[in-house]
Amino acid sequence: MSAASNSHSLLVFSALAAFLGLSGLGLSACGGSGSRPDAPVTAPETTETYRIGPGDTLRVFVWGNPGLSETVPVRPDGRVSVPLLEDLEVANKTPSEVGREIEQRLQVFVEDPLVTVIVSDFVGPFTQQVRVVGEATEPQAIPYRADMTALDVMIEVGGLTEFAAGNRSTLVRRAGEGTTEYRVRLDDLVRDGDISANVPMQPGDVLIIPESFF
Helix, strand or coil: CCHHHHHHHHHHHHHHHHHCCCHHHCCHHHCCCCCCCECCCCCCCCCCCCCCCCCCEEEEEECCCHHHCEEEECCCCCEEEECCEEEEECCCCCHHHHHHHHHHHHCCCCCCCCEEEEEEECCCCHHHEEEEEECECCCCEEECCCCCEHHHHHHHCCCECCCECHHHEEEEEEECCEEEEEEECHHHHHHCCCHHHCCECCCCCEEEECECCC
16 A cells, blocks of 8 residues: 555544544554554443434324324424424433423423433434444444444444554544544454454444555
8 A cells, every 4th residue: 555545644644633533542453452452342231321412213192182193203403393393402302301391391382291202213412322333334423322332333334444553543432522543453353253352332432444555
């Protein structure tokens, strides 16, 4: 690979790090494992409730009033419109919270409304996605699911490209006000079937897969 190509790839990873707000990354994703620890093999217990994000689809049921029941997409601005109510802010709220808000606002039109909100297609806010960038076959943002692992993520993105340096991959995880970086051995996991390299994912994780330069 030429020096110009190497320089271009380094610039791409730097731009991705800046775009994602991961200033601590520098160019570590493109180098060796350095001082990065391996990603934890056990996941902390989480009881976080799902929160709605742009791109989700909501099924809104108003009991006893089928004309007010509707299936609606959450717009990019995080809002929805349902019969009698326009531009409801639903992003980063739970389905129950949205249901109670709709009930409150419908009381002007309906006596004692009872509303159930169900999320039928999940995307979620960025804080509840796992984002994969770099040398995955199909880099993308994936809605987090309970007990999701690195292997699940690799299946979703179609595995590694032939140019991926999988064992130099970096898992960036939010930690308080900052981030923590971990090394992930994706070559061992995907290409060698080493299940010990499989690690649990958390909502908001960013997985960066660098390109091999040799």
